[in-house]
Amino acid sequence: MDQPLEIETRQLSYWFGTQKVLDNVSLQVPKGCIYGFLGPNGAGKTTAIKILLNLLYSSSENVFVFGEELNHSRISILSRIGSLVEQPAIYPHLSGRENLINRCILLQTDRKRVNELLRLVDLDTQADKKAGNYSLGMKQRLGIALALLPDPQLLILDEPTNGLDPNGIMEIRQLLQKLSREEGKTVFVSSHLLAEVEKMATHVGIINHGKLLFQGSIAELQRANNSLISLQVNDTVSAANLLLRNGYQVDVEVDSICLPYSSHEEMGSINSLLISKGYTVYSLSQTRKNLEQLFMNITQN
Amino acid sequence: MHAFVLSFRSEFYKTRKTLTFLSAILLPLILCGFLFTGFYLYSDKLTPYSPLEQWARYMGAILGVMGALILPMLVIFQTYSINSIEHRSDMWKSVFSLPIPKWSIYSSKFVYAVFLDALCLSLFATCILLSAWLMNLLLPELKFNQFDIVGLLFKIHLKLFLASLGIVSIQFILSLLWADFLKPMGIGFVLTVAGVICSNMGWKYAYTIPYSHPSLAMISIFSAKKSSDMQSLYFELMTREIYVSLGVAVVAFIAGYFIISKRSVK
Numbered sequence: 001m002d003q004p005l006e007i008e009t010r011q012l013s014y015w016f017g018t019q020k021v022l023d024n025v026s027l028q029v030p031k032g033c034i035y036g037f038l039g040p041n042g043a044g045k046t047t048a049i050k051i052l053l054n055l056l057y058s059s060s061e062n063v064f065v066f067g068e069e070l071n072h073s074r075i076s077i078l079s080r081i082g083s084l085v086e087q088p089a090i091y092p093h094l095s096g097r098e099n100l101i102n103r104c105i106l107l108q109t110d111r112k113r114v115n116e117l118l119r120l121v122d123l124d125t126q127a128d129k130k131a132g133n134y135s136l137g138m139k140q141r142l143g144i145a146l147a148l149l150p151d152p153q154l155l156i157l158d159e160p161t162n163g164l165d166p167n168g169i170m171e172i173r174q175l176l177q178k179l180s181r182e183e184g185k186t187v188f189v190s191s192h193l194l195a196e197v198e199k200m201a202t203h204v205g206i207i208n209h210g211k212l213l214f215q216g217s218i219a220e221l222q223r224a225n226n227s228l229i230s231l232q233v234n235d236t237v238s239a240a241n242l243l244l245r246n247g248y249q250v251d252v253e254v255d256s257i258c259l260p261y262s263s264h265e266e267m268g269s270i271n272s273l274l275i276s277k278g279y280t281v282y283s284l285s286q287t288r289k290n291l292e293q294l295f296m297n298i299t300q301n
Numbered sequence: 302m303h304a305f306v307l308s309f310r311s312e313f314y315k316t317r318k319t320l321t322f323l324s325a326i327l328l329p330l331i332l333c334g335f336l337f338t339g340f341y342l343y344s345d346k347l348t349p350y351s352p353l354e355q356w357a358r359y360m361g362a363i364l365g366v367m368g369a370l371i372l373p374m375l376v377i378f379q380t381y382s383i384n385s386i387e388h389r390s391d392m393w394k395s396v397f398s399l400p401i402p403k404w405s406i407y408s409s410k411f412v413y414a415v416f417l418d419a420l421c422l423s424l425f426a427t428c429i430l431l432s433a434w435l436m437n438l439l440l441p442e443l444k445f446n447q448f449d450i451v452g453l454l455f456k457i458h459l460k461l462f463l464a465s466l467g468i469v470s471i472q473f474i475l476s477l478l479w480a481d482f483l484k485p486m487g488i489g490f491v492l493t494v495a496g497v498i499c500s501n502m503g504w505k506y507a508y509t510i511p512y513s514h515p516s517l518a519m520i521s522i523f524s525a526k527k528s529s530d531m532q533s534l535y536f537e538l539m540t541r542e543i544y545v546s547l548g549v550a551v552v553a554f555i556a557g558y559f560i561i562s563k564r565s566v567k
Binding site: 016050085094098106 | 311315318319401566
């Protein structure tokens with residue numbers, strides 16, 4: 001990564017009491033990228049994000065944002081960040097519009113932006129309803145609007161698609177891609193869903209048990225995350241033996257066989273072989289490893 | 302300073318439609334409404350007295366309860382609700398991730414609590430004054446208009462305000478530390494009762510307990526000296542308990558800032 005870094009942590013560790021929740025994490029987030037921060041629940045994603053926002057205090061001065069050390073330049077750094085941490089923090093007794101106006105008062109942002117953002121997150125028709133009565137998805141969209149209000153250079157979003165329906169997830173993904181592509185904003189977005197990160201991120205960091213297991217571009221991740229062929233036939237064990245005898249590496253699961261994917265042509269050959277030997281093929285598809293398998297693969301490598 | 306003003310404006314914007322703010326306005330209006338109705342219906346009990354005594358009886362009906370109970374409980378409720386707005390929706394993480402100095406967030410909340418206290422007490426004084434004048438218009442046999450109470454009335458409320466600052470600052474810290482309703486309210490209520498008992502028992506060190514200060518202030522107001530011609534009433538504004546109240550407020554304000562500046566938002 002030789003691009004200028006928007007976020008950099010240098011061997012960042014953090015303890016809750018005696019429990020080490022971050023272990024020498026060295027994040028490197030290039031300017032203008034969409035950085036997917038991937039990890040299962042409890043991996044340390046939110047802790048890392050809270051440190052980046054100075055909500056959790058790290059005295060060791062090893063967190064740099066926009067090239068400035070966080071503890072020394074807190075206000076300057078936070079003035080260029082829009083954030084959404086865990087579930088959206090909104091005042092339930094205020095309407096969506098009032099929540100945004102209150103933020104405008106604090107940040108001295110032009111109130112004209114309120115209507116723009118309400119339209120952007122598709123809340124303009126519900127803007128005057130009390131935010132406490134919003135659905136989780138609507139609260140999430142309001143949280144994103146609050147994060148975008150100051151037109152930040154860096155967006156830090158913790159699981160922003162939580163509670164959204166598939167259409168909402170797609171809209172947020174497109175919005176973040178547009179902000180990065182057209183406005184050059186850097187987006188740091190955490191998620192526990194590999195497929196979601198793969199669809200929008202340009203760079204990925206994978207964290208588990210507080211340790212950063214992988215960091216690199218999405219292309220580098222895809223090389224680490226080889227596709228598999230998943231196969232279901234009428235006689236799993238016998239078909240697996242046939243494939244083994246024909247030089248394929250197979251992995252038998254409960255009612256399916258997995259093989260490393262190399263090409264569509266090879267998938268066709270496997271299908272022909274099985275049918276020619278009298279097997280009934282129920283399904284034959286290309287799949288990706290899930291997050292746990294990917295972690296195992298990364299740690300084994 | 303600019304950040305402080307913005308944070309203060311935000312506090313008002315957030316609370317303007319809630320009981321946090323409305324209680325400071327509604328409580329004086331409602332209680333003075335009761336006071337007016339009661340004395341209007343039984344005005345014959347006031348007419349035999351001198352103008353100063355009429356005022357003393359009229360004000361005394363509400364001030365006695367205010368020093369012992371209404372003021373401490375109102376302050377406890379207001380400081381709790383100012384901070385509970387942030388606790389309730391886990392807003393601290395959002396507020397502290399904004400590019401605003403922590404001291405201005407903290408101090409604007411504290412000053413807003415003090416402002417509500419001042420607003421409520423000045424409205425009490427105003428409502429007492431206006432309701433008495435109105436009653437005098439309706440019942441000309443009363444003599445409220447024969448004694449200029451304005452200065453004295455606002456001095457009484459200023460003393461009560463100063464006496465309540467120690468409680469404001471302690472309750473502010475408690476409600477900052479604890480999100481739930483019961484701890485700050487429960488502790489505040491128990492300490493208020495203890496404070497009132499200590500002051501009413503005449504314990505000589507009661508002035509060291511902030512929760513005794515409003516009732517001690519009321520005791521010193523009620524024992525004010527009347528002039529020989531019954532045309533004026535005098536009491537000391539800056540008494541020992543007021544100095545202690547101000548001292549506690551300053552110390553607790555500084556301590557609260559250190560607590561919040563070093564505190565992580567989990």
